[in-house]
Amino acid sequence: MPRISKLLAAAAACLMLSACTSFSPATDDLMRPPRLTPEQRAINDALDDAALTQNYSLKYPKSGDHRSAFVFHDIDGDGEEEAIVFYEPSIDNTARIVLLDRQDGVWRSLCDLPGAGQDVEFVAFANITAKDASDVVVGWSGSDREEKQLRVYRYSPADRVLVNALAEGVSPGYTTYLIDDLDRNGQADVFLLSSNSRTTLESFWINLLSFDGDAVAIVDKKPLTERILQFAGVTAGRLSAGSARRAIFVDELVPGDSLAVGSTDILVTEVFSVADGELVPVISYSEEGEGEEADYDRLDPDYQKPSLYQMTKRPNTASGANNPNSVPSPLCTDIDGDRAIEIPTARLLPGYDQVDEADRLYLTEYNRLEKDELVRVFAAAINRGGGYMVEFPQQWIGAVTIVNQMENGEWRFIGYNGSDDPLNDLSVELARIRVVSQKDYQDKFLENYQKFSESRGMFSYYGYIPESPSSPLAITWTDLQDMFSLL
Template identity: 25%
Template sequence: MKLRRFSPVLLAGALCLLLSGCFVKTVDELYTLPRHSDEYDNLQMAIDEVMAADGCSYSAPVSGSNQQSVQLADLDGDGEEEAIVFARTAGEKPLKAYVFDKKDGAYQNVAVIEGNGTAFARVEYVDLDGETGQEILIGRQLTDQVLQSVSAYALENGEIVELMTASYSQFTTCDLDNDGRADLFVLRFDAETHRGAAELYRYRNDQMQRGPEVSLAHDAASVKRIMTGFVAYNIPAVFVTSAAEEDTLETDVFIFRGGTFQNLSSLDETPQTVRNPFVYACDINSDGLVELPELVSLPAADASAETYSLIRWYRLGLDGSREVVLRTYHRFSGGWYVEIPESWDERITISRADEVEGARGGLVFSSWNGSAPAEPIFTIYAFTGDRRMERAQEDGRFLLLEQTDAVYSASLGTANQAKNLTQDELRQMFHIIHVDWNSGET
């Protein structure tokens, strides 16, 4: 099903307003539709009429990917998009979502979704029932604290039908049962006990059915990230990364298999605590599956040296087993990471490089063999400043990657591993850490 978060016309109109000095307009004026065509003039008039009659003001969702006050989606499956206007008024059930549809060539308010709360927290459009048309998920913030509710609605025969309502801390959608319809994954936390549990809502027998509650495998104080992906081929999953402490992360993997909603992490008896606030599950090797991280401390180059950690990325099997597929060192402060060959695992150490003019954060990767002196395999540098390209290629260094504000380069060392490593191979091992723009996290 095709999801339309907003119309290109709306986006273009908004940009025109911004570029023409709209900073002198009121907030409500900024939320209005662009004066673009007779059709949109008609819709704006219909919205203005309803808003004036009910004493409403625009109230855009405060989070998620749909944060416009006026959104477009085909709710009834007729091939024409309805306009959904998010507003707030005084009195009972102050949060209102007005649905406008075109009737006899003119837009009319055909339905309104009312609810309690202080703000629209989040809005999503998904196919829950497998029929034409999209259902709408509306998250509402009920208090100024953390209590929120999510409700699912369908537009049927011109009327709004509520499919379900539940309280939540976080929610996402994913077709966990592989039936071609989106399922609603709801996560809740108890702030006092630090216990969390998930529920899965699936559309069955013309209604949203709630399955048994499944607990997180460990205590948790907050959710850091929820993502969907595949834990195995054709086995979709929801990956919940939570924090028991500020710098301690754990990931739970929820699947629906054999008719049962379950937490695979409960089968994994190996401790998986990651004491690094930046390391999250991801598809690190682009194989279509999500890998989980395990941090392993490396031996120090000498007794006074700083300790660094390697990340082993593993797949979690359906029986709770682990399969390591990649090893990396991530330099989060520098925005890059490098792959480490399997044969080097537990046989390397990392130390700071000698200072080089124009370089920041240089690191030496050396061969480690117990009490024997460490021998450098390669050194990675990040050069900034006006002469960064020139300096990156001096004194035997070669380019790894050029970015807008930095040039990354390396030099090969004298260890045996360096003799079997080419410049091109090291370039292929080197990567930039990409930021998730939705979360602002790596």
């Protein structure tokens, strides 16, 4: 399935994008709006006139699709874009939001509102209060980014200003969020994932923020897993390719010892849909409960079928990486492009059960949800350090393992024989893959290797297929090319 491989590579690439620099001054103090055109100068002059103080600093959203302090969007529906500007006056530590509009060719301020924090986490636009609305959703935070607050602003045509669309007394905090119209009623909802640490025991919740006819309010909430270390990912899509029912998929990093699968942190997934303005659990810790670990031996007379929640438990395959800040993996995604979200699981490759965690290799499997089962649609071994992955055909699963040659960064694919030292038994070798830098010495051992068409910067990728392999697990060079893809 080469197409699925490319889709997974694209999904994995999104998780791996990062940037670093040794030069780290405050961006807000350095950057100013561009002054290249009369239009840009006019917008900046309008902000100067509206700002509470002569001296101010621009505030830049830290995430999301809009990263500029000046965000342009048609908010009033007149076919022309207005400007939203975030700034912090010199008199206090609270950021503000300004709405600028061009009237008779002149940019003017329509309103200047205080924010709910010192920094802007994100800004987004969604039709929450009406089907034809373009409401402004802003995440605010303090300087430590620990306390995040969400606000929804609607445009008031009568007064030509932005007004708070939240119901009186509603001031929702959040850790992460997702905006989506899951029930397809033509109006978007906001899903807020948050923790409540005001009680003796910290609790975690998913909150549904919707328009109730008068204002935007929390119309429903459901508890999540009891102990969550991190919300690792959140996405939305169809529950299955054959159904129009959509859901939100929440990936959570939790302590492994609490779930009886080891001492290291692991991942689980909870899934919720929306019906009649309420959250409907599809896979839920609180609904299914954890109970005792299920017996996975179907031949055992006391066999207990695991719950869907238990089925989603998987090791964090990124935990063995040298980077302690690596993004937990694997996470839910649409792996095959059918608009349905697949739920990943991961298993140790054969022979790695007694290997140190940092050196373990896993087979990642993506599964579709079918009633009360997870059905595999794709499986691959992912080499994050090398920047590539290899899809496993059906006959390889459980029968093939990988030897990681640390000295040259090569992966060797071998048939697993279950011996006392299976990772050192290369008698059934099926393939090799090596990453080679242009700076490396090109030794003679690459003479029998073939080069993959994909490359990344100064790195090239080479593969090797043994001559006349006798194993029924054998593949061809063409097979290996189809199985290989970059992250």
